[in-house]
Amino acid sequence: MDAMAAGDRAAVFVLYREFGGMIGAALRREIRAMGIEFVRPEELGDLVIDACFELNDCAGAWRPDGGALPWTWAARRLRQVVIRHIGVLADELDHERLLHVSEAPPVSGAQEPEEVAVLAGLAALDDSCALLQKALAKVASARDRALLLELKVQASLGDPSPALTVANRNGMRPDAVRQAAKRTLDRLRRLAHTDEHFAGLSCLAILR
């Protein structure tokens, strides 16, 4: 790295020959972190070369007393190399599902729909949501269902005291909200364990 920083253009050959394997391993980690399990050796070879040039270009900023290997220190740059090579990752659009969504009635922006109504809408599109809706109807009262969903939505929005917010909105005490939500969750968990039809509930984030 010192030689590269000093402008010795032969040093990048040494970096490639001596440390290409380690750089390749670092690149594989970055590729795996992006959700790609396999990369062809030819592609990896090109990436290692790109990474060597990238390290060559930033060699002057690396300090050996920092304690990190150059390719660890330059992990973000290596990630950029991978991103430049692979491009933006995206899942394929599910046209069938999109069709259902576009046919659904538009949601008014002026007032957010109740959580129970949202779940009902999602249940028509998603099997997990349908299962949750069915299970909630089986184990909880309408009030407890609404409280649980409201509480979870508030928590997911980053509210530091979701129970307090929900309690104020419903004219209740926070303890009572927490208790009602706990009761409903316990029942849902029990249902997931005892009824095979509802076993899929245990995978849902709402029960964790």
Add this chain to the structure above:
Amino acid sequence: MMRRLAPAVTDAKRSHPASSWQPDHDHFRRRVEERLRDDGCARPEFVAAVLEVRARLGLDVAGFAELLRVDRSVVDEAEAGCPARAVVLALARLAPDIDWPALIRGPARPALRRASDRATLEQR
């Protein structure tokens, strides 16, 4: 009698994520040539070959010049794409596997020293 592995099996082993990485020196040199060409180097193939030989020997410019028995400035010029006859002959003795005369055959590309020069060439 031992059977030779089918090419597909060999290829699969080579492609396996756990297989060890092997450097492709020719490919790397070609990529260095591209970079040198983009930087406006007059003789990218020659310069890349010189740098590769020096790297293979693990020498800095001074040590390489000493080995070639030429002045350091001669090596500097060679690595800038302006090789003197003496350095080409010395390189041919040092690394006879490379066809050095072929790498310097033909007129050198004009070295681009200023951004305006590069812009002019790109316009052409």
